[in-house]
Amino acid sequence: MNKCGYVAVIGKPNVGKSTLINNIVGEKVSIVTAKPQTTRHQILAIATSEQGQILFIDTPGIHTGHKKALNKFMNRTASTAVNDVDLILFVVESLKWNKDDEKALSALKHCKAPVLLIINKDDLVKKKETLLAYAHELFAKFNFTEVFYLSASKGKGVEPLINSIYQYLPQSENYFSDDFLTDKPTKYLVSELIREQLMLRFHQELPYSLTVEVESFKDQGNIVHIHSVIWVERPIQKNMVIGKQGASLKHVGIQSRKEIEDLLGKKVNLKLWVKVKSAWADNDKLLQQLGYKDEY
Ligand SMILES: Nc1nc2c(ncn2[C@@H]2O[C@H](COP(=O)(O)OP(=O)(O)OP(=O)(O)O)[C@@H](O)[C@H]2O)c(=O)[nH]1
Ligand SMILES: [Mg+2]
Structure with missing residues (x-):
């Protein structure tokens, strides 16, 4: 059954x-x-x-x-x-x-x-x-x-x-095929893996002031090119994420790329940008634009 x-x-x-x-x-x-x-x-x-x-x-x-x-x-x-x-x-x-x-x-x-x-x-x-x-x-x-x-x-x-x-659980056929693990698109999973690295690296309010958006995802067969933006709330946070001579951002990029390559099972070319959207986390309209939409 x-x-x-x-x-x-x-x-x-x-x-x-x-x-x-x-x-x-x-x-x-x-x-x-x-x-x-x-x-x-x-x-x-x-x-x-x-x-x-x-x-x-x-x-x-x-x-x-x-x-x-x-x-x-x-x-x-x-x-x-x-x-x-x-x-x-x-x-x-x-x-x-x-x-x-x-x-x-x-x-x-x-x-x-x-x-x-x-x-x-x-x-x-x-x-x-x-x-x-x-x-x-x-x-x-x-x-x-x-x-x-x-x-x-x-x-x-x-x-x-x-x-x-x-x-x-009710008696029923499976709703999804066996190889399905989530309903979320790959772009979302990629943005989450980048956010995970950012949350692991930064402390205090910074992890809560950033969000990640994958702007483009181009699968060219043996390699995937990904462009992603890390949105923060204030210019000082942008400096923190980038770090001295770009060291922090480079570290996040390397770690995230490894995780994304594991997920996709192929080589990844990952480009990250850090941009400021003032107080995005307290603005309903910006939240929606950044993917925090009520789905019910
Ligand atoms: N020692 C111990 N740590 C655990 C266990 N389960 C989870 N953790 C740790 O607890 C922390 C939080 O785990 P998450 O799975 O992110 O918790 P969550 O409830 O999903 O948290 P939110 O998404 O913030 O609501 C991580 O550091 C985990 O490794 C456990 O059984 N034992
Ligand atoms: Mg959780």
Whole structure:
């Protein structure tokens, strides 16, 4: 009996939602960094197995305390992902409940689908028995259907979760062919790999003040030529991204090219430009122009 259905993955930033999805899909469909607010869009990630197909919707971490238009877009994007899905995974980090988790949980108030509680990063907890008390506290807040303790980055405890997910999916043929991993176009995946390198390299507000746009993508058979713009909010940030004698930008270019070559399986010629669009992250019109569009 083949199963296929949608599973939304919800939680505050940095709890390991994208790591979990990548682990199950077996490829880096969604970028991962140690910084909160890495994921900015809904991303469909497709895991195909003998049992059928799990259509994961990765979402931005729901958060409080940031007031820019981009933050509102991200919270809205995550909150709407719970509508019309077959199952929801609510991901928390072991023993780290705070007001952002509270806000993420409130997005589930009116959802109709069953919700599994995923307690991630259990590798960081020495006394495993403390997790039982933690889960007990969380069950008092919401009527979760089941709880799973796991480590997404180590891939521990993930198998039982996969088997359980299939129990909740409707009987159906697969919606996508086996080799499909995401609904996002290659250009988007490329821009995300560049943004991942930028998020890894820069700190404080800079990772949150930049966005990446792939302007052109020309596949010439054995080599792909890619031109991409890194948009920042202020001229000083442009200088930071470029670095002394262009050193930072060169490093980002080399690292991103390697990742993109892995993704495409061919040689890549990557050209990066840094440009300023004043306060783009707090301007609804500019957000839309830069690809942050409500899709529902
Ligand atoms: N120790 C440990 N770290 C983990 C685990 N899962 C994820 N991480 C790390 O947690 C950080 C955040 O992971 P992400 O997958 O980007 O988290 P996310 O929930 O998608 O974050 P946002 O996209 O910002 O909402 C990364 O540094 C991961 O390597 C885990 O099981 N154990
Ligand atoms: Mg993420």
